[in-house]
Amino acid sequence: MSGIGGHGTDRAGRVPRTDRGHRGRRALRGAVLVGAALALTACASGRGRPLATSGKSRQAYVPEAERVIHVQVTNNRFEELRVYVRDDQGELRNLGSVASQHRRRFKLDAGMVGQGNRTYVLLADPVGSREALRSDPLSVSPGETAYWIVGSRPELSSSYVGD
Numbered sequence: 001m002s003g004i005g006g007h008g009t010d011r012a013g014r015v016p017r018t019d020r021g022h023r024g025r026r027a028l029r030g031a032v033l034v035g036a037a038l039a040l041t042a043c044a045s046g047r048g049r050p051l052a053t054s055g056k057s058r059q060a061y062v063p064e065a066e067r068v069i070h071v072q073v074t075n076n077r078f079e080e081l082r083v084y085v086r087d088d089q090g091e092l093r094n095l096g097s098v099a100s101q102h103r104r105r106f107k108l109d110a111g112m113v114g115q116g117n118r119t120y121v122l123l124a125d126p127v128g129s130r131e132a133l134r135s136d137p138l139s140v141s142p143g144e145t146a147y148w149i150v151g152s153r154p155e156l157s158s159s160y161v162g163d
Contacts (some may be wrong), residue, residue, distance in 0.1 A: 069108040070145040071122065072100050076152055078125040081133075087112060088119040097127075099151075106146075117141045122148045122159065135159035 019088040026153050048138050083095045085108065095106040122135040136145045148159040 067142055069113050069140050069142060071095060071106045072145055072147050074103040074149045075100060077126060077150055080123040081126055081150060084123040086121045086123060113142050124150060149153055
């Protein structure tokens with residue numbers, strides 16, 4: 001083999017099967033590993049933030065805590081409460097229930113929150129009672145929390161907005 005083509009090649013000038021491939025496979029394997037490492041680094045550096053887009057649709061990244069409103073209801077009654085929220089445009093949404101003598105935190109999604117300051121009223125329906133409860137109107141902005149402490153009697157209830 002080495003006599004005709006010279007330097008370890010056959011008559012057609014090809015490298016014998018035993019000599020070719022090791023260097024090429026090692027180089028390919030190294031390139032794949034480097035590419036995978038770069039891809040993982042790029043994914044980790046984004047930290048789940050949306051990529052910037054071009055044109056008019058470009059929006060700055062806003063952390064989730066600043067896009068949602070939390071509602072915390074403390075139930076000091078002996079009945080379970082079904083809790084609802086009504087926004088300043090009249091839309092009513094069921095938040096869920098709060099067991100007797102418990103506290104629960106709800107999250108209003110971006111669809112209900114919108115942008116800027118809005119007014120909400122919290123409503124509660126005590127299970128097994130004909131009584132309907134409501135909070136004072138609460139002026140809440142995204143990133144804030146509305147607190148409603150439901151007392152054993154309506155006059156013992158209070159509501160406020162905080163961080």
